[in-house]
Amino acid sequence: MLVTLKQIIDMAEKGGYAIPAFNVYNTETVMGVVKAAEELRAPIIMQVYPRLLNEEVGYYLCPAIVAAAHKATVPVCFHLDHGATELEVQKALRWGATGIMYDGSVHELDENIKNTNHIVEICSSVDVTVEGELGHVGSVNDDVMGDFTDPEEAKQFVESTNVTCLAVLIGNAHGHYKKEPKLDIERVKKIREATGGIPLVLHGGSGIPDEQVKEAIKAGIRKMNIGTDVCCAFAEGTKEILADPKRPLGIDTFMKHPIETVKQLALSKIKLCGADGKA
Numbered sequence: 001m002l003v004t005l006k007q008i009i010d011m012a013e014k015g016g017y018a019i020p021a022f023n024v025y026n027t028e029t030v031m032g033v034v035k036a037a038e039e040l041r042a043p044i045i046m047q048v049y050p051r052l053l054n055e056e057v058g059y060y061l062c063p064a065i066v067a068a069a070h071k072a073t074v075p076v077c078f079h080l081d082h083g084a085t086e087l088e089v090q091k092a093l094r095w096g097a098t099g100i101m102y103d104g105s106v107h108e109l110d111e112n113i114k115n116t117n118h119i120v121e122i123c124s125s126v127d128v129t130v131e132g133e134l135g136h137v138g139s140v141n142d143d144v145m146g147d148f149t150d151p152e153e154a155k156q157f158v159e160s161t162n163v164t165c166l167a168v169l170i171g172n173a174h175g176h177y178k179k180e181p182k183l184d185i186e187r188v189k190k191i192r193e194a195t196g197g198i199p200l201v202l203h204g205g206s207g208i209p210d211e212q213v214k215e216a217i218k219a220g221i222r223k224m225n226i227g228t229d230v231c232c233a234f235a236e237g238t239k240e241i242l243a244d245p246k247r248p249l250g251i252d253t254f255m256k257h258p259i260e261t262v263k264q265l266a267l268s269k270i271k272l273c274g275a276d277g278k279a
């Protein structure tokens, strides 16, 4: 069933686990993650980058996500990931998104608060709530990581914006880490304390060691994003089936294997988040 960001984050907060938020890119990745969620009875988020909200891809992908979410017998939220402009947010709402991330982390605190509030207001008119970001989560290819999220600034941000959850920088980055990351778990606890327990979001979930993910969830992470691992699982599955001399010729039968490798990845991340059996 299609649910909102608020509904699904509330479930995680109540149960003390994290919702796995899978970045999806095509019908096959949608199928893989939904199959895994059904099998493990888990609530999940499917999210898309703004670059996919166009005539070329979004026109096909977004209806597939919405249809899959409606058909699913577990709660599924359709979320915009890293929306940076009002236009992107409007497009996502138009495509049926039930959760919106507005990422104003590149701006100064005041500007980030002002812009986030504007997006919260737009979204609230259609009953959709917002994930904010404070402390810019960059790429593993950046030369230096930005300043980690400051608990006092987080308090001010949360008190001023009415976001449903907050993405934070605590040693995480997007992409496959070049060396093992070291999450600042104490900071997660401090941010939770300072903000009166705002549900926190861990971006860059691909490649963080399992033990650290579990500690982060214990400390207050309630949504974990997984993007690069989804791409790799799909690419690996495709490579494997291409290498099979007996590979099927029909695209639908050929794609069964990549769908399965995405599903296997999703099964492991759902369990890691502790979301299995929660739907």
Ligand code: 13P
Residues within 6 Å of the ligand: 023, 081, 082, 173, 174, 175, 176, 202, 203, 204, 205, 206, 225, 226, 227, 228, 229
């Ligand atoms: P990864 O690609 O590193 O898993 O990060 C995904 C993400 O955080 C999307 O916002």
